[in-house]
Amino acid sequence: MTFELEYKVRLDDIDYMGIVGNATWLTFLERARVDIMDVIGYPMTRFFAEKIGAVVSDLNIKYKRPALFGHTVKIRTSPETFFSKGVVLRQIIENVEGQAYVEAQVTMVFVDSVGLPIPMPEEIKAKLTTEGDPLSQLS
Numbered sequence: 001m002t003f004e005l006e007y008k009v010r011l012d013d014i015d016y017m018g019i020v021g022n023a024t025w026l027t028f029l030e031r032a033r034v035d036i037m038d039v040i041g042y043p044m045t046r047f048f049a050e051k052i053g054a055v056v057s058d059l060n061i062k063y064k065r066p067a068l069f070g071h072t073v074k075i076r077t078s079p080e081t082f083f084s085k086g087v088v089l090r091q092i093i094e095n096v097e098g099q100a101y102v103e104a105q106v107t108m109v110f111v112d113s114v115g116l117p118i119p120m121p122e123e124i125k126a127k128l129t130t131e132g133d134p135l136s137q138l139s
Contacts, residue, residue: 001129002078003036009071019066020073025102026061029091032075033108040127051113052121054086058107064100072096079128085109085117087128 007028015021020028033054037043047053067073073093081088086109093102110120 002076003032003039004074004076005032005035006072006074007031009067009069009073011069014069019068020101022063025063025093026059028073028075028093029061029102029104029106032077032091033089033106036077036128037124040124042121042124042127052118053111053115054108055111055115056106057086057109059104061102061104063102067093067095067101073101080105082120082125082129084119086120087125 009020013020013024013027015024034044037047037054073095076092076094078090079087080090086107089106089108091102091104091106092100093104094100110118112118
């Protein structure tokens with residue numbers, strides 16, 4: 001299943017060159033992952049209550065083109081591979097014409113309150129693979 005979210009590039013997203021800075025792309029990717037958890041019914045407050053987390057253990061990112069203030073970016077996130085302790089996600093940030101700004105592969109590992117790996121919650125795995133349009137709740 002692919003999740004799609006849109007954000008508008010704000011003034012605080014751009015760097016001294018007037019483009020979205022390298023670190024901001026990582027923030028956009030993280031924002032999309034957090035928002036997806038909200039949509040599937042596993043908001044950060046639930047993570048905190050259950051004393052678990054999902055951390056990035058590996059990230060590969062390719063920058064394709066710059067984005068400017070006011071541009072709308074679409075972030076598409078799809079699970080590629082599930083493993084016992086997490087998931088590998090493919091995330092693509094593109095413009096409204098479908099041209100990629102950034103392509104990333106992100107490995108997420110679930111951890112307990114002291115940072116040790118734990119099995120991925122089955123509920124999250126099930127909802128990441130469910131057919132339908134869970135993002136319609138964002139409208």
